[in-house]
Amino acid sequence: MSKLWGGRFTKKTDQLVEEYTASITFDKELAEEDIQGSLAHVTMLGQCGILPAEDVEQIKDGLLKVRQRILNGEHEFLVADEDIHMSVEKALIEEIGPVGGKLHTGRSRNDQVATDMHLYLRKRVVEFVDLLHKLQTALIGQAKANLDTILPGYTHLQRAQPILFAHHLMAYVSMFGRDIERLQDSYKRIDMLPLGAGALAGTTFAIDRLFTAKQLNFGRVYENSLDAVSDRDFIVEFLANASLIMTHLSRLSEELILWSSTEFQFVELDDAFCTGSSIMPQKKNPDVPELVRGKTGRVYGNLIGLLTVLKSLPLAYNKDMQEDKEGMFDTVKTLQGALQLYAPMIETMKVRTDKMRKAVDQDFSNATDIADFLASKGLPFRQAHEVIGKTVLYCIQNNKFLLNLTLDEFKQFSTLFDDTIYQVLQPESVVNARNVYGGTATVQVAAAIERAEAVMAGTSEWVAEYAEKSR
Numbered sequence: 502m503s504k505l506w507g508g509r510f511t512k513k514t515d516q517l518v519e520e521y522t523a524s525i526t527f528d529k530e531l532a533e534e535d536i537q538g539s540l541a542h543v544t545m546l547g548q549c550g551i552l553p554a555e556d557v558e559q560i561k562d563g564l565l566k567v568r569q570r571i572l573n574g575e576h577e578f579l580v581a582d583e584d585i586h587m588s589v590e591k592a593l594i595e596e597i598g599p600v601g602g603k604l605h606t607g608r609s610r611n612d613q614v615a616t617d618m619h620l621y622l623r624k625r626v627v628e629f630v631d632l633l634h635k636l637q638t639a640l641i642g643q644a645k646a647n648l649d650t651i652l653p654g655y656t657h658l659q660r661a662q663p664i665l666f667a668h669h670l671m672a673y674v675s676m677f678g679r680d681i682e683r684l685q686d687s688y689k690r691i692d693m694l695p696l697g698a699g700a701l702a703g704t705t706f707a708i709d710r711l712f713t714a715k716q717l718n719f720g721r722v723y724e725n726s727l728d729a730v731s732d733r734d735f736i737v738e739f740l741a742n743a744s745l746i747m748t749h750l751s752r753l754s755e756e757l758i759l760w761s762s763t764e765f766q767f768v769e770l771d772d773a774f775c776t777g778s779s780i781m782p783q784k785k786n787p788d789v790p791e792l793v794r795g796k797t798g799r800v801y802g803n804l805i806g807l808l809t810v811l812k813s814l815p816l817a818y819n820k821d822m823q824e825d826k827e828g829m830f831d832t833v834k835t836l837q838g839a840l841q842l843y844a845p846m847i848e849t850m851k852v853r854t855d856k857m858r859k860a861v862d863q864d865f866s867n868a869t870d871i872a873d874f875l876a877s878k879g880l881p882f883r884q885a886h887e888v889i890g891k892t893v894l895y896c897i898q899n900n901k902f903l904l905n906l907t908l909d910e911f912k913q914f915s916t917l918f919d920d921t922i923y924q925v926l927q928p929e930s931v932v933n934a935r936n937v938y939g940g941t942a943t944v945q946v947a948a949a950i951e952r953a954e955a956v957m958a959g960t961s962e963w964v965a966e967y968a969e970k971s972r
């Protein structure tokens with residue numbers, strides 16, 4: 502069969518042009534959504550009396566057969582067919598004869614492709630919420646197992662104040678929680694039906710867009726036909742959300758990489774999640790977090806790529822927009838890979854409580870607390886800060902830590918010191934002194950875990966409900 506649009510042409514398409522303009526090599530990924538959309542469209546055509554019932558039945562039957570052939574791997578995706586839409590339509594006509602040509606009544610590939618993308622991304626967003634929820638579950642599991650594990654907290658990558666390891670992990674639970682909220686919010690802008698917009702202006706057939714929307718479970722239809730076929734904002738939004746998720750994963754990756762170095766030894770990733778060196782027998786490399794960190798770049802690239810495609814693009818459809826797909830598929834694949842590995846990697850990670858403790862015992866991360874001690878005795882905090890700065894300098898010059906100083910030594914710096922200071926300086930005291938909402942005190946972190954779990958229970962319900970809605 503020649504091209505579905507071949508009537509106006511007197512010459513065969515140049516072979517290189519055919520290859521250059523085809524999208525079938527990647528948009529075959531949309532086969533299921535394309536058929537889903539066509540089934541709803543043809544049902545609507547029947548409902549509105551645009552096609553007779555027997556044609557509708559034949560077309561539906563044929564579409565189901567094409568779907569089965571694709572699932573069986575019996576369908577050939579040919580560059581000559583250009584894209585998934587014409588590939589399916591041609592297969593349908595081959596299957597049921599010329600009546601298959603009635604499917605495209607009142608429709609254009611422009612509203613068709615947009616519909617496919619909406620259907621596709623709607624499912625993916627629910628899957629990503631689910632994957633993020635699994636990662637949160639893994640992080641919370643480690644947090645609960647480490648509710649009394651103390652490590653130095655850092656600012657400027659310099660030891661700052663001791664914190665609970667659980668508190669550190671819960672920071673990521675919050676970050677991924679915001680990512681979940683963003684994806685959930687984006688759902689309502691993906692959950693919109695473009696079909697019925699035709700090529701750009703609507704259609705001369707008396708179609709019922711709301712009926713089609715209902716068939717496909719879309720919450721609403723696009724208001725404006727030009728906007729419907731021109732809009733790729735929902736993909737940009739997905740890529741932006743994916744970029745932020747990758748940002749968060751890359752920050753966690755960086756910490757895992759640092760923490761598993763010999764210099765830190767705070768955690769040990771399970772052997773199953775590491776790889777070795779072909780020359781250095783001693784090596785165990787954190788390849789997974791490294792690759793996640795590295796792959797963040799391509800996700801940002803896909804976002805900037807699509808924004809640039811859309812910038813200054815006139816309404817309505819332009820072939821440029823075919824460039825929306827590869828970056829989106831690549832982002833989906835990249836994010837799936839990262840999230841699928843991350844949850845079990847966190848779950849199986851060994852936490853070196855002893856090493857963390859040793860680090861806390863050999864630093865000055867309790868210095869703020871003696872400054873606070875002096876301030877609570879009435880010394881203005883600014884002066885207390887100065888006094889403790891000098892005390893720390895004395896320790897460094899004498900190779901000591903604060904807890905190694907005698908009371909006489911402390912008193913050289915301020916007469917306000919008494920022997921309760923030794924209790925104040927204990928890492929547990931330092932941590933539990935930060936007993937404010939959102940702080941690192943054990944009771945606060947335990948409460949934060951409880952609150953997070955309540956929100957996560959809601960996320961599970963959302964996933965179950967929307968997995969059903971977006972099918």
Ligand code: ARG
Pocket residue numbers: 524528583584585610611614818820822823824
């Ligand atoms: N393969 C095209 C794309 O991905 C489908 C829409 C084609 N529409 C057109 N008028 N050429 O954007």
